[in-house]
Amino acid sequence: MTNINKPFYKKVLTITIAGLIATTVVGCSNNKSKNSNNTQTTQKVNKTNSKKKSSKITSQKNALRKNYNKIKIGDVTNRADGGSTIKAVKKILGNPDSTTTTTVKAYKAKS
Secondary structure (H helix, E strand, O other), X not given: OOOOOOOHHHHHHHHXXXXXXXXXXXXXXXXXXXXXXXXXXXXXXXXXXXXXXXXHHHHHHHHHHHHHOOOOOOEHXXXXXXXXXXXXXXXXXXXXXXXXXXXXXXXXEEO
C-alpha cells in the first residue's frame, strides 16, 4: 500500500473544524435543571412584587376617590353656588403642583 500523506494544513483545518463543531454542540445544549430553577424563582419574585405594587396603587386610588367624592359640585347656572371653595378643595386634596387661569366671556376660572 501506498502511504499518502495529507498536507499539514488539511490536518489542522480538519481538527479546527471538528473542535468548533464540538464547542457549538456543547454550547447549544439545553441544561434545563439549572435554568428552570432560576427562571421559576425570578417569575415568583416578579409576581410577588407586581402584586404588592398593584395593591399599593389600588389603595392609593381608593383613598383619592374617597377624598374626591367629598368635593361638592355647585350649580353651574348659578355661578357654582353651593359647591366647595378652592380653599376647601385644597384642604381635602392638598395643594396642587401647578395652576392655570382661563378666561371665558369675562369669567375667570382657576384650575
